[in-house]
Amino acid sequence: MAFMITTASSITMNSSPYPNYMTSSKFGCIPGAMHEHERIKLKQASSWSLQFKAPMKVNATKVDAIDWSMVDPKKESPNMVSDLRVERMIHDDSIFQEIFCIRLYEVGPDETASIETLMNHLQETTANHMKKSGLMHDGFGFGSEEMSKHNLTWVMAKIQMIVDRYPIWGDIVQMETWKAAHGKNGVCCNLTLHDCKTGEILVRASSYWVMMNTKTRKLSKFPNEVRAKLEQIYVDKPPLIEQDTRTWSKSEEKINEHICKGLKPRWSDLDINQHVNNVKYVGLILESVPKTIIENYEIHSMTLDYYREFTKDNILQSFTSILTNNSDETSNYDIVDCQHLLRFDIDGDNSNIMKGRTRWRLKQGNK
Amino acid sequence: MAFMITTASSITMNSSPYPNYMTSSKFGCIPGAMHEHERIKLKQASSWSLQFKAPMKVNATKVDAIDWSMVDPKKESPNMVSDLRVERMIHDDSIFQEIFCIRLYEVGPDETASIETLMNHLQETTANHMKKSGLMHDGFGFGSEEMSKHNLTWVMAKIQMIVDRYPIWGDIVQMETWKAAHGKNGVCCNLTLHDCKTGEILVRASSYWVMMNTKTRKLSKFPNEVRAKLEQIYVDKPPLIEQDTRTWSKSEEKINEHICKGLKPRWSDLDINQHVNNVKYVGLILESVPKTIIENYEIHSMTLDYYREFTKDNILQSFTSILTNNSDETSNYDIVDCQHLLRFDIDGDNSNIMKGRTRWRLKQGNK
Structure with missing residues (x-):
């Protein structure tokens, strides 16, 4: 198959990172969907x-209606921000x-x-x-x-x-x-x-x-x-x-895998909670996405599951697997599916920090 | 001396990164100041x-005057953003x-x-x-x-x-x-x-x-x-x-120097000009500033001179020298002066990318 298609039967239903709190929701996963x-x-x-x-x-x-009186209309240019x-x-x-x-x-x-x-x-x-x-x-x-x-x-x-x-x-x-x-x-x-x-x-x-x-x-x-x-x-x-x-699929894990090791958070990644902000995880995941995808495609949809927090002192590994059956990721597919893993790069501790999936579509102009 | 004091006589007057364009300014450096x-x-x-x-x-x-009509005053709380x-x-x-x-x-x-x-x-x-x-x-x-x-x-x-x-x-x-x-x-x-x-x-x-x-x-x-x-x-x-x-002072370069090597730009550092944005240089410079300064002090003033652009493919070194005559930078000075250097970390090319100076003051609560 060209792209990953998962049916309901292959879905692990209880895959929430916080099972004690999250899976009892009446709005949670819907069996059979x-x-x-x-x-x-x-x-x-x-x-x-x-x-x-x-x-x-x-x-x-x-x-x-927002206070345009503050702006002199005579001075308005059509390209004004x-x-x-x-x-x-x-x-x-x-x-x-x-x-x-x-x-x-x-x-x-x-x-x-x-x-x-x-x-x-x-x-x-x-x-x-x-x-x-x-x-x-x-x-x-x-x-x-x-x-x-x-x-x-x-x-x-x-x-x-x-x-x-x-x-x-x-x-x-x-x-x-x-x-x-x-x-x-x-x-x-x-x-x-x-x-x-x-x-x-x-x-x-x-x-x-x-x-x-x-x-x-x-x-x-x-x-x-x-x-x-x-x-x-x-x-x-x-x-x-x-x-x-869905959880990270082990069967697909080894397909065209890209790894970026030794990733270090920066001071500017820390937020008010004294840890690396959840938005920064995305930037770290993108580090292991091949250049050809970053430059020619854009993210259409994304699912990220957060498991652990980390701080400036941690060193990380970022993994991306491209879920196609073709080893040449530069092929001009309209859509590319990826799965991602962010984990600690510490001797004796490779705990998972985040797992995710992204679907990419060709940027306008690359079609 | 506790902190760097430079007199007019020690100032290199023609230190602009772009001498052909910048130093002829009538608003440039003022002799004797x-x-x-x-x-x-x-x-x-x-x-x-x-x-x-x-x-x-x-x-x-x-x-x-900005369109407060959009906001229902009955719903206003004192802590509203x-x-x-x-x-x-x-x-x-x-x-x-x-x-x-x-x-x-x-x-x-x-x-x-x-x-x-x-x-x-x-x-x-x-x-x-x-x-x-x-x-x-x-x-x-x-x-x-x-x-x-x-x-x-x-x-x-x-x-x-x-x-x-x-x-x-x-x-x-x-x-x-x-x-x-x-x-x-x-x-x-x-x-x-x-x-x-x-x-x-x-x-x-x-x-x-x-x-x-x-x-x-x-x-x-x-x-x-x-x-x-x-x-x-x-x-x-x-x-x-x-x-x-002022240029980077060689005489002060070796005083309590901190180095961070192998710095890699991220995809999110690139701007509309296809290179790492000038604001991101600051984040890279902060990487070589000791933790004790980052956590206890804040930048009061800063001068940054940009010499070269770089992109995602470059690897960098960040240097910070603390300009005190005391090797213990954890001392409770009210003010700490630093000078900074960002340069390529490439065999055969250690060209300077940016030079800068910062003055830090103790954060409120650390005084």
Whole structure:
């Protein structure tokens, strides 16, 4: 076969990195569902936005209403970067919206926003939603006052993402997010990214968050007072993207494998939680993706499972296996599937840090 | 001596990385001036803003005027991240202002914006000012239509920066910039960063830009049509920060030197110019700064001279010398001076990529 096709029968159902907390979810993996990477199922935002009467499409009038009086219209040029960012809660605080602009330092050599940029914005919107809901406060690190009492902080356990189109420098985009319970001790954050000019949905994502004790660095149950706050904003809907619960396939592990050893985190990789931020894992995984793929393809969809945290002092190995039956990865496939592994590069400790899958499509111009 | 004190007599006057273009500037180094790192002289923004009647202090009314109608006031919490970003030209297009918010992924373990974040925002504002002045256009990479005809792009040659206070997550800040000629083939971009809430100036910077031919990768003179456009927006004032033209001091090179070899750029370090972005040089320099300094001190001022570009395929060495006469860098000095060198780690090619100086002060809480 040219690309990996996995049927329901081959799916390991209990593959969550945090089985005690995550797999009991009523929104978790659905027995019998197809989990092909190419067919990560979308619960269309539009279908349930109608039910909630929430403005899932960007309201162009609202965007235009942003204080243009500050800008002298005589001086406007057609190529001006119309850059602004506002946020608001809608529908009884269950949906949170944020508008912002893609910046020059967020785009790569091909002039489109990087996958890390999109993940940064997803993370920012998720955090601001929590902040606005009282689940995160200034002065308490990355958590609420109640979480701080128990030395707890938020960490991401899993993310699934589908990118239909990458925005470019100067594009004004709107992130929209809503949260659902994921088992007793997990939160599923659903996010969409729209182009404010066209209304087009660019990115869809579902990420799963749990709590970690900052002293023991172990996962923790949700304190009752935190759960009570969360339940006020939960939307009782399944994840936007159906969970892909496949594990790293050993049978495919040896197909055209690429390894990058001795990877070292930088100071700038550390976040407010004193560890390497989950977004940086993606950059480390990309280090083992062959140049020919990076330069000619772009990530269309991605599933990342986070198992361990690490810091500046750790040295890592990054693995990428290309899931084709052809050893020549430079062939002009329209789609390339990869699986990834990030683990410690320490004598006696090769523990897994992250496992993931990516589907790449040819960039425009390479077709 | 405890810290490096350099007098005017010891300054090498012609130390610009691009001597053909940069040193003929009428705003260049001033003979006889003191160039101590601790006394980088500030041309106070306030002194000449009065002359221009430009609102150098943030106008709180303007900030408040930004479409708060989008946000339901009943839902406002005191800890809401009031996040927005607008831009405008003032004073006949000679001064450009941009308001934005510090995001979670832009702060480090100590919860303040990183030095790279500040440099990213300086770069973004500089680029947007050029874009708005017709000196940079979408579809022509990092340059204008006229530059594109000559295969030219903008590159930064030098930056000097003084940080009075680092903003934190959620802070709304305003960047303000104006440009001056720097010799015939250089532009000096002057920038200040204000806290929108307090009006306090947080950061001052002067950066110097030249043009590079994207085919030959060599520096280029300014085409006449580009110079004509630039001259329309130039402000005939000296740089905000007086140029520090000292070279790497060989006599101090061996004092308490720290080396980090085998540094590899990542895919995410590459920018629209297909090379490692100038902001990423800082992250690579920080890799050779001892942990005890990174954790206990913060950069107060910085001068970086850029000599060469490099890409993902290059391997680098980063050097930091601590300029004290005490070999124990963990001593509780209030101020620590360092000099830095970034160069290729290639057999037969140890060319310098960047030289720099930093002054660090104890973080709050470590005093």
